[in-house]
Amino acid sequence: MSPRAAEHVEHTATGRMVFDVGSQHPSTHGLLRLAIETDGEEIVSAEACLGFLHRGIEKLGEHRRYHQLPTLMDRGDYLSGIHGELASALAVERLRGIEVPPKAHWLRSLLGEINRIASHMAWYGTFGRDAGVTSHFFYSMRDREALLDILEAVTGQRMTFNYVRPGGVIADLTVVAESKIRRFLRTFDAHLDEHQTFLGGNELLQKRLRGVGVIDRDSAMSLGLTGANLRASGVPYDVRRDRPYAAYSELEFGIPIGTTGDAMDRYLVRIEEMRQAARIVRQCIEGLPEGAVMAKLPKALRPREGETYACVESPRGELGVHLVADGSETPRRFHYRAPSLFAIAALEQMLPGTLLADAALLVGSVDIVPGEVER
Amino acid sequence: MSETVSGPVFAILAFACIGGAIGMLSARNTIHAALWLSEVMLAVAGLYLLLSAEYLAVVQVLIYASAMSVVVLFIIMLTLREREGPVRMADFSIGGGILAGLTGVILYMALADRGDRISAMPVEPSGTAALGELLFGRWTLPLEVAALILLVSLVAAVWWSREVDS
Amino acid sequence: MAVGPSAFMGVAAVLFSLGLYGVLTRKNAVMVLMSLELMTVAACLNMVTVSRFVTPAEMTGQVFAVFAMAVFAAQIGIGLALVLAVYRQTGSIELSSKKAT
Amino acid sequence: MNALLSSALHASAALVLVLLNGVVLVFMLRRMIGRMHLRRGGLHAGPGGVIQTAADVLKLLSKEGTRPGGVNRWVYAIAPMAVFVPSLVAYAALPFSETLRITRLDTGLLFTFAVLSVVPLGVIAGSLASASNRALIGAMRVVARQLACSVPLLLSVLPVVMITGTLDLGDIVNYQTGLWSGAFPRWFAIPLLPSLAIFTTAALCGLDRTVFDIHGIEPGPESGLAGEYSAMRFGLLCISEFGNVFVISALAVTVFFGGWTLPFVPLDLQSSIGPVVFLIKTYTLVFLFLWTRSVLPRVRTDQLMDLGWKWLIPLSIVWIMLVGLVVKASLPGTVV
């Protein structure tokens, strides 16, 4: 519900209406405001108004010591904290040249994939709600709670973990957590099938999703889309496979791709990603090596002057950290590439020509987290 | 309905009718006018009930008070630009007023002259079922023609409301 | 207190006159259509009154009123479609050649 | 005077019934839907949370009513009434049992539809008055939906009228007493299954859903008018929406499921438990409606219009013709 003052009843020569979806609308997943101009029900133009969550993560990063960076990254893309932490840790490790013990690598992959499923589940539930199927939100929350339990047992927090650090991870898996993971894996595939039957199998929803919000291969690349949004358009690019980090070079997983790039494809790609992520979790839990989880590091990290870019595949796409070090305890420039920012640009291109009723669904289908968009 | 028409009820309904019509004409906003109109329609439905025309009363509500009013309001909504604008009078409305007033006076005179030729409330009339039998029996022909009229209006409405391909 | 037919017909006459006034003086097409509805209702009321008082058994007036309602509903429907078509082209719903009568 | 008093009593009884009905039923449905969502629903207000809805209503009563700036004052104030009153009046013709009903109308069926059809008027008026784009689009959707759904809704009950030859709801119920070949209840739901299907589909499309989406009262275009109102005016809108669901379900029960009657039960017993049977049937149907809705995604308005105009209306017309032929063939002496 946006405030009345921001809502104008504008009458232009063509009789168009200007709408604000957001800045506080449940379907915008936080704070994204779309100024939508409509002609009747049809959207003529859409402009994203950002800045409602601009809180200076990049600026604050210049005043944080290197091992404090993960706390900021956690709160950037708050739905997938592990990936943010991992990207910053990778960048620092690359700058400083730190060897990470193999077990840490595997734990990073393990937790990362669990977090990926949790994040997708959050998307899945809200997407169902955008579509108007209220029950689905609760069913996906049921699985998300199981995942959050695992994450809490391992890291101590439900969302902002501060678990992955430069040099490794802070703690090993506990016995409780491991049994929880195994219990989760036993039921997850069946649950996912149930979700897919419930939401994706619904003919009315299929009718609404197919052919809506199409982004073809070329414009997807031109718009800089990454992750599931890109793969739905038929580009099989995945950082985990093409630039392996953590333990992904030793893991087997498939990369689902779509064909048409419509909302249905984006939906299906994410579902399949969850399945593959569960597969990775299974491999990780089976193949977890023994050993330390943290490299020996000095108390204060002072990388040499230099610059680096490290990226991971977050649930929303390529999450990269661009770090410029000047030799002091804090970075000179800390920048991170937010995949959602590019998804918003895609949204601006996708919306015109569709109906207002589809706007919420399309916003849901590209999976945006404003926290990372505005940094 | 009872044999005699209840005076106070009639007075209220008549007042509602006429007041609503005046309200509609004096409204400076089309939305208000439309709402007044539907009020008049409801009041007239009440008068129909007084006249033992139960079926007509229901149809009056169904067609005039709701469906037509909804469509009218819908049109007002679609022609948004004039939404809040006051209803503009024609440049010179005295002539219209005089003509309408004259009509009213003549009608009044006529009614006063001969209106009560038929004043006794007759026996209880037949009910809705009888009306149905009449409609589908004796008056089938106009019924069929009315169906054609509805078809024509459908064709016409579709013809005008479809986008013109340029 | 008995109410005779002339009372009902009087109400109808007032409605009719008011509707006529509206048709003659308003420039807004929707207002004109609404005034026409008012006149229609007046005519229907007249018929129902007569039906009740003159031909209670045959109910001819009620039949007539049913047809009048159907026909005028169709007419108003056409009229609104036309108003909309005109509005789309010109952006105005005022009657162009409305002269004071 | 006596008549006036009794009608006033009837009306106030109806009001109490509607409110109580709403309060209890909404709570039951909230719990039920909660269970469907793997959760519990209201627990803490009163024993087991029974008076949760009562608390909601009381709270709405005690809220300060605000009027947004820039609205059309009178229309804004009247609109909730214009939505509420018809849905209250719609109870008038419903036969809760052989004897228990507010008024007996020759045209009861048509009357109920007529009264329900006034509701969109208030919705539009309110949204036009509240001068918000969002409410406006919402109202346009509501109206489009109503236009698309109320016609097939009306058409779908016509076969019943053709067979029974009456519009009186009580007579329609009476027609359905007894059994067919000793085994099946004489409910129209069995022979007129297509009618029931059309009725159900149209009702599902046409009914507003916002009240029951406890977690989905979205202040978006979907909720239309409701987003602009506060306090008891909003409460009236909610009660009215709930009432519409109840009335439509009650109508379905009356027309298709034999109303207050129960097969295999002696007649004298039936008359005494009539209202209970009626309410149970209706609540079951309300629950079925909600259950179906909880699975269905929001359908786009144009798709809904397509469904209404291109499928339901032609289908119901074809079905009416079929039924007409059968009726004409089997009952040559009857009116139809």
Next chain:
Amino acid sequence: MLPDVTAVRSLLSGVAEAEAECTSLGVVVHASSGDAVAILAALKSSEFDFAVLIDLLGTDLGDRVEITYHLRSFTRDEDIFVKSSLPHGGTLQSASGVFASALLPERETAELFGLVLAGHPNPKRLLTTEGQEPLLLRSVPIRTVKEVRDG
């Protein structure tokens, strides 16, 4: 991962004055601010097929702002960085004509570093409200501990 530096050099020699080198970041092309967009276009259409602008960021170097364009080729899986520097308050030529993905990051960078955006379809401020002083990533001091505490 890393494209051939010599090949990049030979490609760019035909386009503009630019220097390519291999650093800790990867292959970096240093260009003057005027040539950056032309170089991006050349890289996009070259055989390297740098079809995606992955990222765009500004870095404050004290006396000037360095703009880094990060390009990627999916076909060859190679990255390249193009850097150009501008004075404070300088004009940033928009690359949105070449890469649509530059639309939003450019607005953000221009706002946060106080640059003027040229050639952009919608060069409004992105993050802060019009009418407020823009927050510049380079110069605005963050609150001190005391401010925060008493604030």
Next chain:
Amino acid sequence: MALDRSVGEHSLAFVKREQLFDWARRNSLWCTTLGTACCAIDGLMNLGGPRFDIDRMGVLFGVSPRQADVMVVAGTVNRKMAETLKLLYDQMSEPRWVVAVGACASTGGPFREYPNVVLGVDRVVPVDVYIPGCPPRPESVQYAFMQLQEKIRRQTEERSAARRDGS
């Protein structure tokens, strides 16, 4: 529609009726949710989810501000958002309460050094309950709602006590 105000100030029934209304208010807290960041996910979304199910207490989320009793601010509020926040608060009708969920909404939290971030929602609107945590557990938020109920109950008692003393 404020029925409680139309009842006579000094009537005997007044206190009882007011208590009844306050009971209703306590048990029917409809919230307009201003979820901006992480707290909206854990503190609100999960709280509304099946496991924590705030609906048990009669708390509804996602209500339009015009009908809401409580504004739940979950997440960082910056200067741009503060304008919206103020407007939304102004749209709410009395009686109304504000709950600040999480460190950011309470004090600015981890981002309070950045000048664009508002140092707590109470700089913009009066806050009734603060919930520390980054993000707080769903239970913490529910605990906060219980505190809020307690506060409402106390307010009534204080008011009626004051009236008793005065009369």
Next chain:
Amino acid sequence: MLSGYWHFTPEVLVVCGAFAALFGGYLPGKDRGAAYAAAGAAALAAAIVAFGGTGGPIVFGQLEPDSVARYARTGLAGLTAVWVLWVAGRGMPGERRREGVALALFATAGGMLLSMAEDLIVMFVTLELATMPAYVLMGYRRKDVSGLKRALDYFVDSILASVIVLYGLSFLYGISGSTAFSGLELEGSGMLGFVAVMLTLVGLFAKVSAAPLRHWTLDANAKAAPVSLAFVSTVPRVAGIVVMSRLILAIAASAPAIGILVGVAAAASMIAGNCAALSQGDLRRLLICSGIAHLGYLMMALAAGTETGYGAAVFYAVAYAVPSMGVMLVVAEEGVAIGDFARLASRRPWVAWSMVLWLLSLIGIPPLAGFFGKLYLIGAALQAELMALVLLAILATLLSAAYYFRIVREMFFGDEDEQVGGAIEPSHAATVALALCAVATVAIGIGAPRLIAALGVRFG
């Protein structure tokens, strides 16, 4: 009762033709084929009417397919057939013809029923069916802004007329307690009867665009497409005239004073129509004005209030409509300005000579339809000793010759330079349509004595 149903065969055929036109496009084949089918149906209907004969009252006495109805229905079906044939050849300007043809056929069906109507309810309903499609045809070009606006005006005024008629009918019914024409009983109804008749007639006059409410027809119709106008100003109007005549005849039995009312309207129509026509440069306006004048002649006979006048009026309605249709169709082909007809004789001699034929018929030159028509009208008026009206009619006819001859002069002796109209694409269907019109003009003239006898006109 059931035995009379075969009388509806022509109407059913016409409605079937309308459906064929409407949905023919969905069948294999083309839009054009559907239109032809429709035209065929209309013509067939005409033929069946011609051979069908007459009968007594049918359908509870609500309809009476007497000889007048037979003549009028034949005329209506024939006129529609001509129009549809022409449209099949030339199309509707700027729009597809499917809906147009279908609507015209619906109107024809309505008109044919209307000309049989013997009951107020049937009359009202069929009158609406006959006139409603006219609104659509008037605003048929959806891109033509001014045309649409005129259509809206026309619509509003026409509905107003309908409502007034309806209100009047409700009084007529109220006074006589019956809706059958035969049951209309105004004896001793006083002021109420006068108001009832007044309202009904004023509304009906407006519907057929006679004085005093005729000005709106002129304004509203002047911008419509000539092809729409060709239909609107003939078929629904003829039907309206027929039923108006019937009603006047029925009322006149118990309220002879009605003659004065009609007479005044007739005189006003003649004067207004002719005077307005004199100065018109736009052929549409000219023909509309002259149409009002012709209506005046016709009502002159009605003012007599006799069976003879009634027959003469009905005869003239068709006799006037046929040439009028021909002229309008040529206008639709050539152009609306009088200058567009320059040297038509050298370009399209056959068309020009047909035009001459029609214009002469409109003036009333023997042995064409118009001559006999006017003859009978005047005869009927003389019978009732309405000398003033007759004199006025003769003067008006002389006056009308002036503006009709302007067209003839332009066709034969017009300025070469003004020839702007390009070559018209030849179309067989259109040619046949025009030829049919021309033949009918002559044929009605030749067959006039027999027809008029069948219509029940008796002199002497």
Next chain:
Amino acid sequence: MWGEGILAGMRITVRNMMREPMTVNYPHVKLELPDRARWAVAAKYDAEGKPRCTACRACVRACPHHVLVLDSTRRKKGPKHIDRYTYEVGACMMCGLCVEACSFDAIEMSRTYELACLDRKELTRDLLRDVDAAAVEQTNSPKPKRPAGRKRKRSKTADE
């Protein structure tokens, strides 16, 4: 067949309806927190009830956004005197960096998450006030433990 998916969905809802709700009835039943759960920071005490803090300020330095403030007075001899050790629970993000930085195991991430308060003042807490930083010698220095006879006020915990 069209509609199968909808029917399957209805079946799933009913199946879930038959399942036991997963709701934890919070004020009456509480979820067990895992061992590693990190909530509000709390001071730790040794067996004798003395705080283990040594006022080394490692935690203050480690905190990314300065929620911990430790004012201490250095005395000529003996451990430092902690005048005030405040903790802004309202701003803490519970990352655990301070606990990791503490080499004396003097603070911990407690497991109280019921932190809501009605007053802004309660968002700032005293972890310790007017106590001596006692235990340095015990754990770190080879020096013998001093007798515990000095003036010591009662230490305050957050919960009081």
